[in-house]
Amino acid sequence: MTLAPERITLRVELRLDRGWHSICELSDLTPGRGAAALLPNGEQVALFLDRAGRTYAIANRDPFTGAYVLSRGLLGSAAGRPFVASPLLKQRFDLETGRCLDDDEVTIRAYTTRTL
Amino acid sequence: MTGNAQRIVLIGHGMVGQRFLEALAERGLTRTHRVTVLAEEPRPAYDRVQLTSYFSGTSPDELSVTPEGFLDEHGIELHLNDPVVAIDRETRRVTTESGVTHPYDTLVLATGSYPFVPPVPGKDADGCFVYRTIEDLLAIEEYAKKHATTGTVVGGGLLGLEAAGALQGLGLDTHIVEFAPRLMPVQVDEGGGSALRRTITGMGLEVHTGVGGKEIKTDADGAVRAMALSDDSEIATDLVVFSAGVRPRDQLARDAGLDVGERGGVAVDEQCRTTNDPAVFAIGECAQAADGRVYGLVAPGYEMAETAAKAIAAEDGEACDGFSGADLSTKLKLLGVGVASFGDAHGAADDCLDVVYSDSRAGIYKKLVVAPDGTLLGGVLVGDTDSYGLLRPLTGSVPPVSPEQLVLPAGAGAPAALGPSALPDEAVICNCHNVTKGSIRGAVTDHECTTVPEVKKCTKAGSGCGSCVKVLTTLVNDELEAQGVTIDKGLCGCFTYTRAELYEIVRTLRITSYAALLDSHGREEAKRSDGCEVCKPTVASIIASLAPTIGAEGYVLDGEQAALQDTNDHFLANMQKNGSYSIVPRIPGGEITPEKLIVIGEVARDFGLYTKITGGQRIDLFGARVDQLPQIWGRLVDAGFESGHAYGKALRTVKSCVGWTWCRYGVQDSVKMAIQLELRYRGLRSPHKLKSAVSGCARECAEAQSKDFGVIATAGGWNLYVGGNGGATPRHADLLAQDLSDAELVRLIDRFLMFYIRTADRLERTSVWLERIEGGLDHVRDVVVHDSLGLCDELEALMADHVANYRDEWAETLADPDRLRRFVSFVNAPGTPDPTVQFVPERDQVKPDLNLLQIRPLDASEAALDNALEGASAR
Numbered sequence A: 001m002t003l004a005p006e007r008i009t010l011r012v013e014l015r016l017d018r019g020w021h022s023i024c025e026l027s028d029l030t031p032g033r034g035a036a037a038l039l040p041n042g043e044q045v046a047l048f049l050d051r052a053g054r055t056y057a058i059a060n061r062d063p064f065t066g067a068y069v070l071s072r073g074l075l076g077s078a079a080g081r082p083f084v085a086s087p088l089l090k091q092r093f094d095l096e097t098g099r100c101l102d103d104d105e106v107t108i109r110a111y112t113t114r115t116l
Numbered sequence B: 001m002t003g004n005a006q007r008i009v010l011i012g013h014g015m016v017g018q019r020f021l022e023a024l025a026e027r028g029l030t031r032t033h034r035v036t037v038l039a040e041e042p043r044p045a046y047d048r049v050q051l052t053s054y055f056s057g058t059s060p061d062e063l064s065v066t067p068e069g070f071l072d073e074h075g076i077e078l079h080l081n082d083p084v085v086a087i088d089r090e091t092r093r094v095t096t097e098s099g100v101t102h103p104y105d106t107l108v109l110a111t112g113s114y115p116f117v118p119p120v121p122g123k124d125a126d127g128c129f130v131y132r133t134i135e136d137l138l139a140i141e142e143y144a145k146k147h148a149t150t151g152t153v154v155g156g157g158l159l160g161l162e163a164a165g166a167l168q169g170l171g172l173d174t175h176i177v178e179f180a181p182r183l184m185p186v187q188v189d190e191g192g193g194s195a196l197r198r199t200i201t202g203m204g205l206e207v208h209t210g211v212g213g214k215e216i217k218t219d220a221d222g223a224v225r226a227m228a229l230s231d232d233s234e235i236a237t238d239l240v241v242f243s244a245g246v247r248p249r250d251q252l253a254r255d256a257g258l259d260v261g262e263r264g265g266v267a268v269d270e271q272c273r274t275t276n277d278p279a280v281f282a283i284g285e286c287a288q289a290a291d292g293r294v295y296g297l298v299a300p301g302y303e304m305a306e307t308a309a310k311a312i313a314a315e316d317g318e319a320c321d322g323f324s325g326a327d328l329s330t331k332l333k334l335l336g337v338g339v340a341s342f343g344d345a346h347g348a349a350d351d352c353l354d355v356v357y358s359d360s361r362a363g364i365y366k367k368l369v370v371a372p373d374g375t376l377l378g379g380v381l382v383g384d385t386d387s388y389g390l391l392r393p394l395t396g397s398v399p400p401v402s403p404e405q406l407v408l409p410a411g412a413g414a415p416a417a418l419g420p421s422a423l424p425d426e427a428v429i430c431n432c433h434n435v436t437k438g439s440i441r442g443a444v445t446d447h448e449c450t451t452v453p454e455v456k457k458c459t460k461a462g463s464g465c466g467s468c469v470k471v472l473t474t475l476v477n478d479e480l481e482a483q484g485v486t487i488d489k490g491l492c493g494c495f496t497y498t499r500a501e502l503y504e505i506v507r508t509l510r511i512t513s514y515a516a517l518l519d520s521h522g523r524e525e526a527k528r529s530d531g532c533e534v535c536k537p538t539v540a541s542i543i544a545s546l547a548p549t550i551g552a553e554g555y556v557l558d559g560e561q562a563a564l565q566d567t568n569d570h571f572l573a574n575m576q577k578n579g580s581y582s583i584v585p586r587i588p589g590g591e592i593t594p595e596k597l598i599v600i601g602e603v604a605r606d607f608g609l610y611t612k613i614t615g616g617q618r619i620d621l622f623g624a625r626v627d628q629l630p631q632i633w634g635r636l637v638d639a640g641f642e643s644g645h646a647y648g649k650a651l652r653t654v655k656s657c658v659g660w661t662w663c664r665y666g667v668q669d670s671v672k673m674a675i676q677l678e679l680r681y682r683g684l685r686s687p688h689k690l691k692s693a694v695s696g697c698a699r700e701c702a703e704a705q706s707k708d709f710g711v712i713a714t715a716g717g718w719n720l721y722v723g724g725n726g727g728a729t730p731r732h733a734d735l736l737a738q739d740l741s742d743a744e745l746v747r748l749i750d751r752f753l754m755f756y757i758r759t760a761d762r763l764e765r766t767s768v769w770l771e772r773i774e775g776g777l778d779h780v781r782d783v784v785v786h787d788s789l790g791l792c793d794e795l796e797a798l799m800a801d802h803v804a805n806y807r808d809e810w811a812e813t814l815a816d817p818d819r820l821r822r823f824v825s826f827v828n829a830p831g832t833p834d835p836t837v838q839f840v841p842e843r844d845q846v847k848p849d850l851n852l853l854q855i856r857p858l859d860a861s862e863a864a865l866d867n868a869l870e871g872a873s874a875r
C-alpha cells in the first residue's frame, strides 16, 4: 500500500467495545506529550504520541489520587517500553499495558489505538 | 517450635530491645527458642534518637525501627501496653500489670531510662512534661497548641536543646534553664559552650545558665504560669519540659533482689549477664556495664544487645567476646548547629595539649586534644563538624598532617589532602553500628556491593544517626574505583552526564534540542528513545537558561520544548489535587496598587476562584479549569499583570519590607530594590526555584537570610547573603559581601546566580549547592567576588542576555492562537469542560470536591454525550 500523498490529515482511533472510535487528528497531538479525550460513555482516556510517531491510550484517571490527569504527565521510556509519569504523585504507568511500574497491585485500562 | 522449647522473655521493646531480637534472629535463636516481648509503650520499638524529627513532619509510623513482618516471620510474641510489674527469680516468672504471668528460662531486661525530674515544687502542675516517648511529644504538641505561647526547658544538655528546638518549632517563645555555667556541659568545654550559646541566642532562644528552677508557679486552675529561678528572677511561661538527665529504670531489678550500681543501673558482667543471676541479662540504658558506667547512647546499647545474644548462643556453643566499654563520641545537629565531641574531649589526660580554632562571629569553635607525641586524643567541634567523620577514627593515632591544619577552615590554609583514604582499616567509621573501614571495604570487595545503599544494607553502617554517611560514600566510591568499577554519577537512565556537565555541553556545542542532545550524548540504550521524566525537564531548564546565548527559542513551550516541560510549566500554572490549576500573577516586591487589587478581586469573583495570600507576598487564585486559564490570564494581562512563574523552577518572589520610605528604622529603600531585583531576574530558569528578599535594616522584617539570595540594607549600602533556605531543612544564608552600592549588588547577584545555574545539580537549592560544592562559600566568593576563575565577564554577559530577552510567557501565549490550542479539557471536545473538576463551598469560598474523584464518573446518557461530541467523533 502506498500512502496517498494527497491525504494530509491522519486520524487517531481507539478500539472500544463496539468498534473503532475516531478521536482526533494526529496533528492535534504534540510528540512526547498527551491529551485527554472524552468517550461516548463519559469515560476519559489519555492519548499519547511518542517521538517515533506511535500513539497510545490509557484511562485518564490517576488511580492514586482519583484525579483525571494522566494525560498531562510526562512521557518516557524505560527498558524500551513507553510510560507516563502521573503529574500528581509521579507513579509511572506502562502505556501499552496500563500496568503501574511503581506498584505491582495497580493496573489501569489500556486501549488499542491506530492512525489512518 | 516445640512446647518445651527454651523460653526467652525480653522486658522492654525499645531500640536496644529490638536490636537484641534482630541479633537473636540472625543467630537462628528465634527458631530454637520461644521468644516473648513484654512492652510498656503502646507501639513497637521506634527510633528514639530521631524523636524530634516528629516535629518536622516524620510520622510516628515512619519512626518505627521494627521492620514490617519481622516479629511474625520469626515467631516472636509481642505484648504492648502491659508493663512488667514483678519478677520472681525463684520460680522464673514475670507478672505484668494486667496480671498475666510469663515463665522464662532466660530473662533480658531492656527497660531503658526515665527522665529525671528535679524535685521542684509545682513539678506536677498542668503543663509540665518530660521528653522521652512519642506519647510525650503528642501531649506537648497538644498542650502547646491549646494553652501556650511561651515554653521553658529545664536542662541545657543534648536532650534539652532538642526539646527547646521542638518548642521553638511549635511557635513558642522558648527559654532554656541550665544549672551548669554552660550549655551541653558534658559534651563540650567552655569555649564550645559559649560558641553554642551565641548561636542559639542568635536564633531567638533565651538561655539562662548557672541558675536552677526553684518553683513552678501555677494559676487558679493549677496550670503552669511561671517559673521562679534560684537567682530570684522569674520566667513567665505556660509550659515546662524537664530534660535534666535520665536515670536507669532498674526498679524492677531492685525489687527482684538483683544487684544495682551505686548510681543506678542493673549491674552486669562483660557478657551482660547480671552479676547475681546467670539467667538474667540487662542491656542498654538500664544496665551498668562491666566498666562501671551506664551508657546513655544507643551505640553502646546495640553492642550490648549483640553481646547478650552471643552469650545466649554461647550456651549452645558459640564463642564470644564481651562488652567492656564503649566510645562516647557523638555528633549531633541541635537546633541546626552541628556539635561533636569525641575521645578525651575535656583533655583529662596528663600533659595533653589543646589546639583551638575559634571564630565567634561565625559561631565556630574547634578544639583538638593532642598528646605531647602528637597522638590525637579527642576533641570538640561546634558550628562546623564536617571533619568529625575523619577525626574520630584518627583518634589514638598520630594524624598525617599537623593538628593546626586539622582545625583550620577550608580555604584558610588547610590542606584538602586528608581524606578517608588516610584512615587505617581498623578505624571505626560508623559508631552507631561499630563498623570499621575494613568491613566497609570488605562489603565492596568480598560481598560485591556496588552502591552505598547495598553497603548500608550489608554492614548496617550509616543506618543509625546517619552522621557517617558522607565518609561512607567516599570510601565506597574509592573502593569501587580501585576495583575498576566506574561509578555512575549520571543524571538518570538516559545520560551518564551530571546536570552541570550537560549544561556545559549545551552551552559550548550550542545544542538547542533535547532529541539532538539525547541522540548525540545519551547512553547507548537511550538514544532515539523518549527519554524520561527526570532528564526532560532538566534539559528543558538548561536550554531555557541559555536560550538567548545559544540561540534557542526563548518561549518555553515552543516546538519540542513543549514536550519536555513539567506539567506545570506546560500549562503555565500549578496543578492542584483535583486537576484544576492555580494562578499566581507577579506582584514584584509585594507592592500592589488598589486598582490591581480590585482586578484580582474581580477576576476571582467572576471565575469563582478561591483566593489566598501566599507566603511569598502575593495572591494565589485557585480552582481554574485548564480551559479557563487563557480567559483568566487575558483579563490579568490586560490589567498589566504578568506570569509570576509559580510553576517554574525559576525566580519566584523577591519579598520586601516597607523600608525607609515609611519605617522609622529603615536605612535604604528596600521596596524599590526588591522590585528592581524581581524585574531583573523574573523568568530566569534555574536548577531549582530561586527566592529572594530585601530588608530595609538589620531588623530583617523581610527574612532575607532565609533566601537563596537575600539583601539587607546597611547605612553604607547593602549586605548580600546567599544560600539561605526555608523549607524542610532550613539554612541561614551566609554573608557574601558587605556595604555594596546598588550597581555592585546587582553585579554580584548576576554572577552568583549564573554560577549557580552553571554548576548546580538538578533540584539542588542554592543552600544544598553551597554546602556540596568543593571549597564551599569561600570558593564561591573567590569565583564571583574575586573572579578567581576569570569567569565573571561571561557570567555577567549571560545574565545580560537573559534580561534583554525576557518576555512574559502569558502575554506571548495569549497572542498566538496556535499556542492556545493546548488549553482544552478534551482534545476531541474542545468546548466541553471536565465534569470531574467540581467544587463545594468552604468558608465563603470554594474547595475541590474530592468525593467526586473517589467514585467513577456517572454513566451519563450516551446520547447526550454523543451530542456533546458531535463533530469530534464523526467518522
Ligand code: SRM
Pocket: B574, B575, B576, B582, B584, B612, B613, B614, B615, B616, B617, B618, B619, B620, B646, B652, B653, B689, B691, B706, B707, B724, B725, B726, B727, B728, B729, B765
Ligand atoms: C502557595 C504557597 C503556600 C501559600 O499558600 O502561601 C506555596 C505552595 C507550594 N509550595 Fe511552597 N509555597 C509558598 C511559599 C513557600 C515558602 C515561603 C516563601 O517563599 O517565603 C517556602 C519556604 C522558603 C523556601 O523555599 O526556602 C516554601 C517552601 C516550599 C518547598 C521546600 C523547598 C525547600 O528548599 O525545602 C517546597 C517543595 C519543593 O520545592 O521541592 C514547596 C512547594 C510548594 C508547592 C509547589 C507544592 C506542590 O508541588 O504542589 C505548592 C504549590 C502551590 C501552587 O500550586 O500554587 N514550597 N514555600 C506559597 C507560594 C509563594 C509564592 O507566592 O510564590
Ligand SMILES: Cc1cc2nc3c(=O)[nH]c(=O)nc-3n(C[C@H](O)[C@H](O)[C@H](O)COP(=O)(O)OP(=O)(O)OC[C@H]3O[C@@H](n4cnc5c(N)ncnc54)[C@H](O)[C@@H]3O)c2cc1C
Pocket: B011, B012, B013, B014, B015, B016, B017, B038, B039, B040, B041, B048, B049, B050, B051, B052, B082, B083, B084, B085, B110, B111, B112, B113, B131, B132, B133, B159, B162, B249, B252, B283, B284, B285, B286, B295, B296, B297, B298, B299, B301, B330, B332, B465
Ligand atoms: C530525644 C532524644 C534524643 C536522643 N538522641 C540520641 C542521639 O543523638 N544519639 C544517641 O546515641 N542516643 C540518643 N538518645 C538516647 C537513646 O534514645 C537511648 O540511648 C536508647 O533509646 C536506649 O535504648 P533502650 O532500648 O536501652 O531504652 P529505650 O529506648 O528507652 O527502651 C526501653 C523500653 O522499655 C520499656 N519499659 C520500661 N520498663 C518496662 C517494664 N517494666 N515493662 C515493659 N516495658 C518496660 C519502656 O517503655 C521503653 O519502651 C536520645 C534520646 C532521646 C529521648
Ligand code: SF4
Pocket: B657, B658, B659, B660, B663, B664, B665, B666, B667, B670, B695, B696, B697, B698, B699, B700, B701, B702
Ligand atoms: S527591616 Fe527595618 S526597615 Fe524594614 S520594616 Fe523592619 S524595621 Fe523597618
Ligand code: FES
Pocket: B429, B430, B431, B432, B433, B461, B462, B463, B464, B465, B466, B467, B468, B469
Ligand atoms: S555513625 Fe551513626 S549511622 Fe553511622
